Amino acid sequence: MIVASVGNVLVWAVWLGAAFACLGSAVAVVSFTNPFYSALALIGNLGSLAVLYLLLSSEFVAAAQVLVYAGAVMVMFLFVIAYIGPRTESPWTGGPTWQTIGAVLAAGAILVEIVVAIGLKAGGSLSHSHHVDGAFGTPSYIGRLFLTDHLLAFEITSIVLLVAAIGGVILGAHSRTTADEVPSL
């Protein structure tokens, strides 16, 4: 019993740390003036989200989050920010315009709508969840789902990635061919 309560406190402590790191770094991404610092804050956000995924017993998604996002996507972001040079832009200068006020109101409305939808529609039923078995969220579990029930989604995802890679190459190569006019033979 004592062991269970200690584990409970530990889970809550880890959850609180990850959740506040997640929310704080999200606010930091939006409010920093330098895009480089925003990207670094987003890496912290993705890392704390991976901790939350682990608490939800989704080990494979947490590993994929760290590998794909913090590993690949953020490196590309930082590379592009370094390539185009630092451009600081302060979002709060010049007083609030009608655009800023409207944006804050719209974002607040989205947040209130989500919270109300969660609180009113699902109120009591969210407090108790099903018991999950040990294999839930392991790579073999995810792989079996991908190759049996969700084979079409798997294949479509691969086509989407292929098309995005082709689009990236075309976008990157376009201006070079126009600058050189005719390629020499």
Add this chain to the structure above:
Amino acid sequence: MGPGTAWYLAVAGFLFGVGALGVLIRRNPLIVLLSLEIMLNGANLALIAFARHLNNGDGQIFALAVMAVAASEVVVGLGLIVALNRKRVPLDVDRLSSLRG
């Protein structure tokens, strides 16, 4: 027992709201893309919380598909930003108001 599903959903809703605010008020397209990532991650957290809640792996599959789509979106978005930068177009989404090349 750790925190219930509602706590995770509250974090997910807050992340989505903060990301939406960033997309709406920031003018640098790089930070708009970063805020878009926050919105996608909020949706991912809700999907995974529901997958755990219902003991059903479909939500995790959906979250992995969202991750792949987010990676594709970043490739195309950053390609566009680099192409704009090469053409000496100002990187300001308020001033990118025409589609002429």
